[in-house]
Amino acid sequence: MHxxxxxxxxxxxxxxxxxxxxxxTAINVVIGQLSSIVDDSVQFYWDIxxxxxxxxxxxxxxxxxxxELLCLSCGARFGLGMPAEDGFACPGCKSEVVxxxxxxxxxxxxxxxxx
Amino acid sequence: MTTIPIIxxxxxxxxxxxxxxxxxxxxARVFAINVIASPGAGKTSLIEQTLKALAGKLRIGVIDGxxxxxxxxxxxAAAGASQAVQINTGGDCHLDAVMVxxxxxxxxxxxxxxxxxxxxGNLVCPASFALGTxxxxxxxxxxEGDDKPYKYPATYRGVEALVxxxxxxxxxxxxxxxxxxxxxxxxxxxxxxxxxxxxxxEGMPAWLDWLAGQRRK
Ligand SMILES: Nc1nc2c(ncn2[C@@H]2O[C@H](COP(=O)(O)OP(=O)(O)OP(=O)(O)O)[C@@H](O)[C@H]2O)c(=O)[nH]1
Ligand SMILES: [Mg+2]
Ligand SMILES: [Zn+2]
Numbered sequence: 169m170h171x172x173x174x175x176x177x178x179x180x181x182x183x184x185x186x187x188x189x190x191x192x193t194a195i196n197v198v199i200g201q202l203s204s205i206v207d208d209s210v211q212f213y214w215d216i217x218x219x220x221x222x223x224x225x226x227x228x229x230x231x232x233x234x235x236e237l238l239c240l241s242c243g244a245r246f247g248l249g250m251p252a253e254d255g256f257a258c259p260g261c262k263s264e265v266v267x268x269x270x271x272x273x274x275x276x277x278x279x280x281x282x283x
Numbered sequence: 284m285t286t287i288p289i290i291x292x293x294x295x296x297x298x299x300x301x302x303x304x305x306x307x308x309x310x311a312r313v314f315a316i317n318v319i320a321s322p323g324a325g326k327t328s329l330i331e332q333t334l335k336a337l338a339g340k341l342r343i344g345v346i347d348g349x350x351x352x353x354x355x356x357x358x359x360a361a362a363g364a365s366q367a368v369q370i371n372t373g374g375d376c377h378l379d380a381v382m383v384x385x386x387x388x389x390x391x392x393x394x395x396x397x398x399x400x401x402x403x404g405n406l407v408c409p410a411s412f413a414l415g416t417x418x419x420x421x422x423x424x425x426x427e428g429d430d431k432p433y434k435y436p437a438t439y440r441g442v443e444a445l446v447x448x449x450x451x452x453x454x455x456x457x458x459x460x461x462x463x464x465x466x467x468x469x470x471x472x473x474x475x476x477x478x479x480x481x482x483x484x485e486g487m488p489a490w491l492d493w494l495a496g497q498r499r500k
Contacts, residue, residue, distance in 0.1 A: 170377060170408050177293045185289050193284065197293070203411070213335065235436065237469070248436065254474040255433065255462055256469040266469055278288045 172205055175213040181276045182223050192223035201235040202271035206235040226279075235271030239263055246249065294435035297412055300380035304387065304415025311392035313344075314498040315400065317378075317414050319438070320422035321405030325448040327355045328481035329490075330399050331362040336491050338363040341396040341498070346370060346386050348378040348403045355401055366390050368422055379417055384437040397498060406431070418497060419444040425449040429459045432466030439470045444477070446490060451480040 190211055199206055211228050218224050226246040239257060241263035248256070248271070257264045292298070308315050320326045327347075334343055344366040345359035351396060356369035368389045370382050383400065392400070400416060402409040410419075421442040423431060432439045439445075446465060453460075460478075467474055475493055479486025 170375070173297070173412075174293060177296055180296060181289065181291045181293070185287055185291075187287075187358075190285075202440060229482065229490065255465045257465075264465055264469070267472070268436075268470065272437075272440070274294070275292045276289045278286050278290075280284050280286050282284045 171206060171209050172213050172217075175210050175217050178210075178228070178276060178277065179214070179217050179221065179223060182226075182279055183221060185279060186222050186281055190281040191282050192226040192279055192281050194227045194229060195223070196229045196277045196279070198231045198233060198273045198275055198277050200233045200271040200273035202268065203274035206230070227251045231277070233270055233273055236269050237266045240265045240267060245269070245275065294411065300384055301413035301415035304380055304383050305417070307387055307392065307458060308398065308415065308417070311395070313392050313395045313398050314412075315398040315416040315418075316410070316494075317400045317402060317416040317419045318422060319402045319406075319409040319419060319442070320404060320424070321406040321427060323445075324404070324422045324424040324427065325421050325481050326401045326404065327358050329446060329448065330359055330401060332481050332484070332487060333399070333491065333494065334359065334362040334364055336487065337397075337495075342394055343397045343399060344368070344390050344392075344395040345398045346383065346390075346398065348372055348382070348401060350374060350403060359399075359401075365395065372403055376403055376405045377412050378402050378414060379412040383414045387392045397494075406433075406435050406438050410441045420444045420446060422446045422448050423463075425452045425456050425458050429457075429463040430466075432463060432470055436470050439467055439474075442471065442474070444475045444493065445471075447476060447478040448481055449484050450478045 239258035242261040244260045318326050342365045345364040346368045347356040348370045353369040356367045360367040368386050420441045477490040
């Protein structure tokens with residue numbers, strides 16, 4: 169349960185980038201499957217944490233990016249399925265020489281403000 | 284309506300505090316590790332065995348993160364830690380850089396060579412919060428099962444060493460070491476791994492060598 173810390177961090181980043189006198193209407197956050205586990209309770213904390221700030225009532229949008237593996241033998245890209253018997257092997261050529269190429273993102277992408 | 288592009292990492296405030304902790308440790312020439320694992324994997328047992336083996340060679344401090352009790356810090360003190368500090372997280376499922384920053388003044392860093400931080404037993408959250416230690420060590424254990432790298436990929440990706448504890452139980456528990464190691468290798472290629480038993484002491488020397496070698500770097 170570290171959603172509160174995550175919420176406070178998102179709020180601090182948001183307010184730092186909000187021009188004086190403007191109001192934040194939305195925050196777009198990108199979360200990779202391999203990064204911090206964050207669930208929808210963040211919106212609940214957000215409503216409390218952002219009260220009385222320029223971001224009060226703003227909508228939090230999460231764009232979730234699935235983890236992706238790249239097969240270094242045949243070049244195929246594939247997702248991280250549930251633990252299959254052959255582990256993380258490439259579904260195409262069964263090679264086990266693969267690497268993670270997407271899924272570790274965890275950042276505020278942009279915010280929407282109005283005057 | 285205007286869109287303001289940002290692209291700023293969440294938890295960067297924690298990362299900044301972690302960098303301050305690191306600077307304090309470096310200034311005192313203390314090498315620090317963050318030990319993470321699920322509850323009961325053997326974090327405290329590993330710390331006890333490490334303390335016993337290195338007593339008299341290195342001055343070792345221990346910070347113990349725990350939800351409420353001081354049992355683990357007491358165990359570390361009994362096993363020979365030169366200094367042991369307890370952090371009660373008050374329900375938080377992980378240590379963060381702020382908690383460590385508050386604990387550091389309780390230690391005389393100049394009198395230490397090595398600082399071992401035992402994180403709260405949890406395989407998910409500690410992986411997201413840097414503390415400022417030089418290395419993060421994950422303790423896996425045989426009874427947890429061989430599928431853990433597949434189920435907790437983020438945790439296995441973010442560590443610099445892996446202890447595979449309780450190998451004395453391999454005859455009794457189904458555990459496909461190859462399957463386990465392949466998952467680890469994909470997520471964290473070349474990760475230093477130490478299969479060992481805190482119970483029998485088998486495998487401990489390789490771990491102790493690695494630890495001593497890291498400190499000299
Ligand atoms: N068989 C066996 N048991 C072990 C080994 N290492 C630890 N244990 C046992 O595992 C249990 C948990 O060990 P701890 O060292 O307290 O585990 P921990 O990770 O510190 O646990 P928490 O701090 O509560 O999360 C204890 O009963 C230990 O005796 C081992 O190598 N082999
Ligand atoms: Mg413990
Ligand atoms: Zn392939």
